[in-house]
Amino acid sequence: MSKAQLIVALDVETFDEASRLIDDLGDSVEIFKVGSQMFTAQGPFSTRYLQSKGKKVFLDLKFHDIPNTVASAVKSAVSLSVSPNNDPGFAPLFMLTVHTAGGKEMLEAAAQAAQMQAKALGVQRPLIVGVTVLTSTAKDVGTQELVLERARLAKEAGLDGVVASVEEAAAIRQSLGQDFLIVTPGIRPAEASLNDQKRVATPKGAIEQGSNFLVVGRPIIQAASPRAAALKILEEIK
Numbered sequence: 412m413s414k415a416q417l418i419v420a421l422d423v424e425t426f427d428e429a430s431r432l433i434d435d436l437g438d439s440v441e442i443f444k445v446g447s448q449m450f451t452a453q454g455p456f457s458t459r460y461l462q463s464k465g466k467k468v469f470l471d472l473k474f475h476d477i478p479n480t481v482a483s484a485v486k487s488a489v490s491l492s493v494s495p496n497n498d499p500g501f502a503p504l505f506m507l508t509v510h511t512a513g514g515k516e517m518l519e520a521a522a523q524a525a526q527m528q529a530k531a532l533g534v535q536r537p538l539i540v541g542v543t544v545l546t547s548t549a550k551d552v553g554t555q556e557l558v559l560e561r562a563r564l565a566k567e568a569g570l571d572g573v574v575a576s577v578e579e580a581a582a583i584r585q586s587l588g589q590d591f592l593i594v595t596p597g598i599r600p601a602e603a604s605l606n607d608q609k610r611v612a613t614p615k616g617a618i619e620q621g622s623n624f625l626v627v628g629r630p631i632i633q634a635a636s637p638r639a640a641a642l643k644i645l646e647e648i649k
């Protein structure tokens with residue numbers, strides 16, 4: 412398995428805040444997650460800005476609706492891979508989320524829509540990962556089983572991987588193999604505040620449990636120096 416990678420969650424509202432963070436982080440961070448806050452406030456402008464800088468965009472809108480609506484949303488997301496002004500350095504959309512609670516038919520519709528739209532536009536297909544159980548949900552009896560069940564469903568439906576907490580990562584890896592991607596939010600360096608997250612782990616813990624992508628938001632974006640915070644986490648990943 413290749414080395415785990417850091418994804419910074421760009422959970423801010425204004426373009427000014429986002430561009431300051433992107434500039435500050437510079438070359439240290441290659442993948443940025445644009446979620447519902449940023450995308451609702453700024454729309455495709457936010458993803459295009461990153462793509463035009465050659466950054467990989469993880470569009471985390473957790474699509475969860477009837478199969479037809481999700482397929483259409485995925486199709487629109489894949490279209491974000493096309494540069495509006497034929498910029499050769501424009502990066503295609505890297506990854507997007509759908510919610511596994513939507514069921515197999517919805518997940519299959521998402522996977523098929525991504526494949527077909529990428530082919531139609533001649534762009535690289537983004538990775539599709541399924542959200543299992545949010546990391547802000549405390550561990551309960553049955554959480555691990557539910558996450559595993561949803562991860563299996565995601566794989567059967569043709570998704571590339573799942574979003575889960577580090578607590579379930581090792582079981583997912585063991586059950587679904589080396590090639591199935593595991594994206595873990597809820598990452599907290601030892602000294603950081605938990606905020607609203609419940610199922611958390613350190614960067615080192617995440618890697619030991621088999622995570623491929625570590626999603627970090629507030630411990631970096633709210634740090635006095637986001638760049639220093641990111642470099643510290645990158646060092647731990649190495």
Ligand code: C5P
Nearest residue numbers: 420446544545546574596626627628629
């Ligand atoms: O600030 P923090 O590091 O907690 O940010 C985590 C990010 O990961 C947030 O953008 C949140 O929406 C996202 N996320 C999560 N749990 C999931 C899926 C996504 O925390 N299961």
